[in-house]
Amino acid sequence: MSADTPFEAFRRAESLLAARQPLAALRALRPVLDAAPHARSVHLLAARAYLLSAQLRRAEQAFRRVLEIDPSDHYARFALGRTLERQGRLTEAHTQLRMAAVMHPTPDYQEALGELRARIAVQNVRDDDGS
Numbered sequence: 001m002s003a004d005t006p007f008e009a010f011r012r013a014e015s016l017l018a019a020r021q022p023l024a025a026l027r028a029l030r031p032v033l034d035a036a037p038h039a040r041s042v043h044l045l046a047a048r049a050y051l052l053s054a055q056l057r058r059a060e061q062a063f064r065r066v067l068e069i070d071p072s073d074h075y076a077r078f079a080l081g082r083t084l085e086r087q088g089r090l091t092e093a094h095t096q097l098r099m100a101a102v103m104h105p106t107p108d109y110q111e112a113l114g115e116l117r118a119r120i121a122v123q124n125v126r127d128d129d130g131s
Contacts, residue, residue: 017049
């Protein structure tokens with residue numbers, strides 16, 4: 001295999017992720033992460049690959065890194081919220097989804113926030129019934 005430039009490796013990783021091959025995308029992305037450790041787009045692509053491969057802790061770390069670089073990235077905030085939700089960390093997820101929905105009030109973000117609020121309400125009712 002020929003040595004790709006970081007740009008070529010990034011594009012290959014994007015294609016692999018689009019083809020739903022997150023582990024291969026992460027392998028392709030590794031040298032890019034090493035070459036561009038402060039590039040928001042690289043960390044965002046890695047986070048999406050981790051999420052797609054159900055590596056939730058790594059996805060969380062990568063989305064948080066994106067937000068360190070660019071706190072205004074509404075998509076990273078939304079995806080972090082969904083990642084936290086998948087881990088059962090509903091209160092933390094709610095905070096992130098609420099911020100994403102305020103930053104960029106799209107129907108997808110609003111719907112996800114509404115679903116999470118309903119899930120939290122059901123959990124609170126169950127907790128109240130069990131006490």
